[in-house]
Amino acid sequence: MNKENQNIGQLNKRVRKSIRLDLRRYSRNTIIDTIKENRGLKVFQRKLNTGSGQIYSLLRPDGSKTEDRDEILRTVENFYTDLYSTITSEPKTYRGRDPRAKLVRRRTEDLPDIRLYEISNALKHMKNEKSSGQDQIPIELVKCGGKPVHWSSKGINVNGKILSHLRFTDDSVLKAESLKHLQAMMEELHTVCTAVRLKMNMNESNVSG
Known part of the structure; x- marks a missing residue:
């Protein structure tokens, strides 16, 4: 029995080593193909990240964890259904002229505009000391943003x-x-x-x- 376990352990090591070598070979070939096709870094990153965003477990609303695929999908669906069905009235302080520049739309005419009070409400619920996004701007700096200047009559x-x-x-x-x-x-x-x-x-x- 011990000898059989040793053989299984050695086989697992060889399999893991082969997987690592195969991933390195795939990454190297992807880089070479991206350079040959004169494509950007984003294309290369998108190819490498294919299939890496799958969710294997999720917390239920009561705090317990589930690994059942169908239940994960139902939990996510219910979450976003409740999120987008929530209607928040616009505060009076945000009503009136929007000082932001007019958004130029391309193939997104069916999407509603993001209102100022929605941005303010989202910032209030964001937690500090979290990793920044691709723009490398921490949430603390975004929250410090003050009121915009009004230069519509100057220039x-x-x-x-x-x-x-x-x-x-x-x-x-x-x-x-x-x-x-x-x-x-x-x-x-x-x-x-x-x-x-x-x-x-x-x-x-x-x-x-």
Whole structure:
């Protein structure tokens, strides 16, 4: 019996080693094929992640765990059914003009717009000290975001539209028709930055006409 167990153990080791070698070979070939096809990194990651997102166990609403596939599907279905059937009334503080830029839709016209109060409500329920997403922005920083500045009446006229600023990563270029408007925009920007503990680098700031 012991000899049989030893043979089974050795066989398991050989199987696991073969699986590891096969996975490495597959990853290497996938990288080579992606480079040859001149495809992006996202395509490569998507190929490697195929089948890795399967759920094998899930907690029931009462806290117990289930590994039954059919019950997992029913639990997930019931969760999202309850989630999307919940209707929350929009608070009065969020009613009125939306200061965000108009969303340009492409093949998503049937999806409803995300309202400001929905974003605020989602942020309130997000827990701190969690791993950030692909953008590497922690939830604590997102929660610190203050109120947007309102520059719809300031800026320069470009083909009938007001252009108030340009942004690139952590740099911003403010556009104004007069020094008076520019000064007001700088003061508003300083106010919102101070509210989230950010500071403008005046040593690298300049005015050009």
